[in-house]
Amino acid sequence: MKPSSSTLARENAASLYLQIASLLHEEINRGVYDPSGKLPSEAALCQRFSVSRVTVRLALDKLTEENVVERKQGKGTFVAGKQLRHGLDTLRSFHESLVIQGLKPEMRILSRHIVHTPDNVRNSLGVNMERSLLLERLHVVDGEPIALGRSYLPVEVETLSWEQTEQQPTYAILESLTGLRVVRADIGISAQAADKPLADSLKITVGMPLLVMRRLSYLSNEDCCDHSVFYIRPQHYEFVMSSYFKPVLK
Template sequence: MSTSILRDSSISLYEQIAHQLLEEIQRGDYEPSGKLPSEAQLGERFGVSRVTVRLAVGKLSDDGVVERKQGKGTFVAAKQVRHGLDALRSFHEALLLQGLQPSMQVLSHTLQPVPEALRGLFEEADDCLLLERLHFVDDEPIALGRSHLPAALASVAWAEVEHQPIYSILESITGLAVTRADLAIRAQEADKNLASALHVKRGAALLVMERTSYFADGRSCDRTTFFIRPERYAFVLSGVFKSNPSS
């Protein structure tokens, strides 16, 4: 990377550094993690004091280009994750397809009676597995998923498959492919538990995606509700639609 700055310029050193870092960010030099070098590293690179570096990074922060994370460093401001609605893929796969480094953490897994509201989905079943997993991007929580799954998945060693998508686990255990999913999207305020898990304020608006998935024989195999931080996530539908001349 070029490190040239002009010390006799009418433009201050910190503004020159901020401009150069901005160009590098726009080129994608700090992908995929988005983490910038430390203040000490930037100071050594540009031959300036940490105070000057702090002013440059502060300008980028004020402009919304970067964000500082306590104890972790400075990162390129988070881009929205785009989840296409025109293909059948898991939440985790949608993150992977964008070159991100997602991870998951199992919060709980409990065998319980099928809730009354889901009896129409899990026909002839007395019990189902309730699984809660937290989804991360760059070690930052982006969504919490609550899944109701067939009781057969209660035998899964969840600590060993923590980072596998639900669909791949379903297919591995049952031998059946997931072929269809219905999605419903709404908004909801974060309660105390969701706010704590997702690092947002209580009452903050969340995107809620409710997914019901089916095997090829028409049996439901998954009802998952994702509670998603909206500033990090967008749902998109791509396609070309024929216009109706009479409309």
């Protein structure tokens, strides 16, 4: 969607910021600033409306007071309560689900090392997989941590460089190594309180509730190739899916 082409009534200079606030609010309601929720910079708004930076700041201050937007130091102004959405009815990696919303997420490796596969994970990945690669990555959007992912992957992933495992989504990594596509995943959603390591990584307080997504992914040959758990800050994140009525056959 495009911003409104409405012009400002300039007879009363004191009301200019109110008009700008009203126009921006209307555009927010129309979804103009989807999918990232980030508004134009103050400089861009000054140019658009041909007003001073003071007038623009007064308009943004009014929207902030009304909880319509939130201003993040050094990052800009964003629609308040903007929800990142993860569709459960289409198979995508966590990283890809953010990219398709027009965002520019980062993945930062916290740790990457070979471990003895825990029994509960081994039962999923296969009894012969005594060792696996534990990959921990922090998912970041606009400099803010969104989720921490812990993935147990085949040890062959260790042959990839640090940069490759930091920049490529898990499913792309697995396809490049095996030549097979990930075709299905079993996903469970729950919640838990953040312990200190999670709180430190996600920059939240200990005990804060987190969404937890557990995922088992399978290749086209039916081999389980990925056992992942994502710990997600829930303030601006939601899982969605479409459901259809299916009549019960009698």
